[in-house]
Amino acid sequence: MLEVADLHSYYGDAHVLHGASLEVKTGEVVALLGRNGMGKTTLIRSIMGLTPPDVREGSVRWKGQELRGVPSHEIAKRGIAIVPQGRRLFPSLTVTEHLTVLKKASATHGWTVAKAFEFFPRLAERRNNRGNQLSGGERQMLAVARALMIDPELILMDEPSEGLAPVMVQHLEGIILQLKQAGLGILLVEQNLYSALAVADRAYILETGRVVHQALASDIAEDPSTLTKFLGVH
Amino acid sequence: MSGLNAFQLLNGLTFAALLFIVASGFTLIFGLLRIVNLAHGALYLLGGYLGYAAASATGSFLVGVLAAMAGVAVCGLILDRGLLRFVRGYELRQVLLTLGVAFVLNDMTLVIFGGDTYTVPTPDFLKGAVRFWGLFYPKYRLFVLALGVVVFIALWVLLNKTRLGALIRAGVDDPEIIAAMGINIRKVFLLTFMLGAALAGLGGAVGGAFLTLYPSADSEILVFSLAVVIIGGRGSLVGAAVGALIVGMLNTIGQVMFPEFAYFVIFGPMAAILAFRPLGLFGKAA
Numbered sequence: 048m049l050e051v052a053d054l055h056s057y058y059g060d061a062h063v064l065h066g067a068s069l070e071v072k073t074g075e076v077v078a079l080l081g082r083n084g085m086g087k088t089t090l091i092r093s094i095m096g097l098t099p100p101d102v103r104e105g106s107v108r109w110k111g112q113e114l115r116g117v118p119s120h121e122i123a124k125r126g127i128a129i130v131p132q133g134r135r136l137f138p139s140l141t142v143t144e145h146l147t148v149l150k151k152a153s154a155t156h157g158w159t160v161a162k163a164f165e166f167f168p169r170l171a172e173r174r175n176n177r178g179n180q181l182s183g184g185e186r187q188m189l190a191v192a193r194a195l196m197i198d199p200e201l202i203l204m205d206e207p208s209e210g211l212a213p214v215m216v217q218h219l220e221g222i223i224l225q226l227k228q229a230g231l232g233i234l235l236v237e238q239n240l241y242s243a244l245a246v247a248d249r250a251y252i253l254e255t256g257r258v259v260h261q262a263l264a265s266d267i268a269e270d271p272s273t274l275t276k277f278l279g280v281h
Numbered sequence: 282m283s284g285l286n287a288f289q290l291l292n293g294l295t296f297a298a299l300l301f302i303v304a305s306g307f308t309l310i311f312g313l314l315r316i317v318n319l320a321h322g323a324l325y326l327l328g329g330y331l332g333y334a335a336a337s338a339t340g341s342f343l344v345g346v347l348a349a350m351a352g353v354a355v356c357g358l359i360l361d362r363g364l365l366r367f368v369r370g371y372e373l374r375q376v377l378l379t380l381g382v383a384f385v386l387n388d389m390t391l392v393i394f395g396g397d398t399y400t401v402p403t404p405d406f407l408k409g410a411v412r413f414w415g416l417f418y419p420k421y422r423l424f425v426l427a428l429g430v431v432v433f434i435a436l437w438v439l440l441n442k443t444r445l446g447a448l449i450r451a452g453v454d455d456p457e458i459i460a461a462m463g464i465n466i467r468k469v470f471l472l473t474f475m476l477g478a479a480l481a482g483l484g485g486a487v488g489g490a491f492l493t494l495y496p497s498a499d500s501e502i503l504v505f506s507l508a509v510v511i512i513g514g515r516g517s518l519v520g521a522a523v524g525a526l527i528v529g530m531l532n533t534i535g536q537v538m539f540p541e542f543a544y545f546v547i548f549g550p551m552a553a554i555l556a557f558r559p560l561g562l563f564g565k566a567a
């Protein structure tokens with residue numbers, strides 16, 4: 048459903064993505080792995096139409112249509128949501144407002160505010176708190192809940208487990224699997240390899256702006272030599 | 282040197298109310314769009330002239346006020362869509378551009394209205410004075426005071442209790458992410474810009490009925506608005522209200538007690554506040 052082909056992205060003169068290609072099929076969870084600074088966030092931003100970076104070559108096709116040059120708010124409307132690295136909540140909005148700002152509280156279709164609170168009971172308890180008054184785990188829940196409010200078919204998650212305690216990481220894995228069961232596609236950027244491989248169907252490994260390896264997640268998990276080779280894990 | 286009497290105190294308050302109306306528009310544009318709109322004073326004056334023309338032609342003060350707000354909002358639309366969009370993200374160019382627009386608007390109003398002074402005609406029921414606490418006070422000025430309070434409440438409700446307000450706040454916090462959530466933030470920005478301009482127009486029409494309109498009235502109100510926003514902190518509604526109260530009262534104190542240093546009485550304390558709180562009393566880091 049999402050096909051990224053031969054993407055070249057730049058920050059000014061710095062050439063960061065050197066022909067990255069990947070694919071996410073309907074309802075699939077795909078892990079995008081790679082060490083720090085390899086271009087994972089750059090790839091996510093390029094798909095979402097966020098600038099910088101500047102995409103100079105290649106294509107991003109979504110349901111057969113080209114997304115390059117489409118403004119990011121339009122891309123979101125076509126069904127791609129983002130859970131950005133570092134959460135990026137709105138400090139002056141309450142938990143409830145993070146959701147109602149995107150969808151009226153009275154909405155009855157798809158992911159409603161009520162449904163989001165049912166899915167994330169912790170957020171319901173803290174509905175009147177502001178984003179910056181939440182714990183790390185709650186913030187990540189809110190970032191996911193916010194993305195769901197646009198009723199996406201695909202969510203781009205950029206290091207959702209970053210900074211979370213192990214028990215929260217497990218909780219997050221459960222949430223990702225539940226979303227997958229609900230039919231959502233997820234492109235999951237992770238440094239936490241075992242967490243990503245536990246939930247993903249397939250995985251790509253990115254190295255200095257190129258996909259250097261792709262395989263079924265289960266194959267990688269069973270053959271740690273790949274991880275050693277590409278990610279320096281022992 | 283004499284102290285302030287109740288009459289002068291009320292004058293300070295009513296001036297503060299007018300300043301708040303004008304400066305709230307200024308701070309909205311500054312806070313959300315990061316544009317120091319130096320044409321804000323010219324928009325105020327344009328609102329005054331439009332209000333004068335429409336109120337004189339129709340005999341209705343209300344029509345004059347509405348015409349001023351609508352006309353200046355349209356002017357804001359043209360300014361944003363027609364000019365500012367070409368210099369987005371370049372602060373210095375925005376400042377210079379709006380300064381240029383201020384000059385152009387001024388000359389245009391000078392050509393159309395000449396150098397005479399005008400006063401926006403007020404409705405009969407706001408003429409004359411009311412008596413309370415043993416003093417006579419002009420009804421119209423009390424109306425301005427009440428209007429300032431109403432505008433504050435309306436803006437507070439808009440920003441804090443409506444979806445548009447939440448969109449505006451989210452846009453201030455992180456324009457990139459709110460756009461990535463499917464919101465056309467440019468539209469929200471434009472609406473905010475027009476709202477800010479309409480507030481300048483409202484201030485012009487209302488202020489033009491008791492401060493009189495003349496060709497350089499715009500720079501005076503601009504300087505006061507800048508002081509209000511700098512003291513209060515950019516983008517903060519409460520800051521604008523507190524800043525307006527401080528500047529309004531200091532202006533009155535200066536005029537009454539230290540007429541030779543009237544400006545110093547305002548800008549001295551402003552500098553002192555800035556030394557301790559560079560972002561203003563209610564300012565937040567960007």
Ligand SMILES: Nc1ncnc2c1ncn2[C@@H]1O[C@H](COP(=O)(O)OP(=O)(O)OP(=O)(O)O)[C@@H](O)[C@H]1O
Nearest residue numbers: 058061063081082083084085086087088089090099
């Ligand atoms: N705004 C920017 N301007 C210039 N260079 C940038 C910018 N953002 C990222 N880079 C550079 O691009 C390269 C890829 O960065 P990117 O953020 O995509 O890496 P990443 O794989 O997401 O890393 P991490 O795991 O640390 O988040 C890095 O060398 C980084 O220094």
Ligand SMILES: [Mg+2]
Nearest residue numbers: 087088089132
């Ligand atoms: Mg990253």
